Amino acid sequence: MYRLSAKQSFPISRQLAWDFLSNPANLSVITPPEMGFNILSGADRPMFAGQIIQYKVSPFPGFSTRWVTEITHVNKGSYFVDEQRFGPYALWHHKHFINEVPGGVEMEDIIDYKLPLGILGKMAHPLLVKKQLISIFSYREEQLSSRFGSLPDSKRTFKIEQI
Template structure:
């Protein structure tokens, strides 16, 4: 019963308010998701973020395979953080905390995702071969997209770590 934790940090030269406006708009998930994933929001992105909000997506994580993913926004502190949790989808557990911390000259985004894969030992086997690589690519794409949109700040401080917990 292995669980994993992804921790990502990215510094951007924007205000907390500007970061919040972008990151808390569910429609912007498509902007920061690699096009190859075929990410499509089906329901729930028509209002500003709020606790209890249900968002349904369709994704193509691997060629020839698509799935629906339903998340709930469980916690929101405007301008500071929000939490989304999978209610239905490809993971047994997906708990994603998004923090926006002010720094000198901008903000630091911090993501902490605790997740568990299905299929027992097969899921553990698939983690280093497919899942970890895909999550790394998704966050790399997101980092590059956000830098193209907003610039970068202290790029050497950006980090991505995925480990078993």
């Protein structure tokens, strides 16, 4: 299993951060275009626990797949959790936190994930998956900073580790 941890700060209110981040339709805004991300269903209502969202995504050129996630926990304004029900990972558990900090908010993502295919998945992690996740979260950081700005002393933190 692996854990991706990322933090980024913005000079905005918790409410504005929540309104943007908890709207499933905004995922396409912060996902790299080359991933061919397309929401198929489930993003037509405000976020709620039990919500099922279906996407089509192309994680690698020439390969596309459906990805089905369920919003399992919601604490409005503070955090939500999405879990993969069907898709490219053996396990995907993504916690999104919005914390107030001086001058704005800090967005924190913690993703626990496991790759399928046993040893093949383990070999693919450093060659493909880790690089792709770094690319996706770098793009997300750029898009969010462009939209909301950054706090003067904010430091982006990002790491992927085996757990």
